[in-house]
Amino acid sequence: AQKVTQAQTEISVVEKEDVTLDCVYETRDTTYYLFWYKQPPSGELVFLIRRNSFDEQNEISGRYSWNFQKSTSSFNFTITASQVVDSAVYFCAFLNFGNEKLTFGTGTRLTIIP
């Protein structure tokens, strides 16, 4: 069975600092997808990124970057120059190819202090 671990329950940083959210997954499958979602106080889950297991290229989107390493089964998310609007709960999730069930981590609550 798949498992996603987000060991950091809560993180607080001062605005403009960089912060990295960790995600470690467990699977025996060779083809899968990894996701990050943002859940602001309003509650909706906002899709941020999807990575395929066969594509280990890191990705950068503005202040966001993701580091996918199959060797360590990790998919970490870094926010550079954090802003107050980044305050939210962030979820890492796993989807096995051909499956319908997203397996979520328990989430990391990020608070950016102005």
Add this chain to the structure above:
Amino acid sequence: SQTIHQWPATLVQPVGSPLSLECTVEGTSNPNLYWYRQAAGRGLQLLFYSVGIGQISSEVPQNLSASRPQDRQFILSSKKLLLSDSGFYLCAWRMGQGTSGNTIYFGEGSWLTVV
């Protein structure tokens, strides 16, 4: 572009009353549809999914049921709510085919409080 809507946004219901949460997707056809629940202090749990009209798969035995009467409509129901049904319910969708269909998008969510 595709959009997903669910309602009502907030619901307070007495124990034993019925429930109906509705979700619709626009801008796509034959989507896969999902209901997730996020209980307080717990993670997100898949309740039901549907790959087509009238096709419902249940992930967790519970007091709830789901139906898909139309291609882009997904309904979550209960005949008699329990206190433990309280939580945040999220509808989600993805395209039924193709690698681009492996991204799951979520609606705004519905807060249910059973009193």
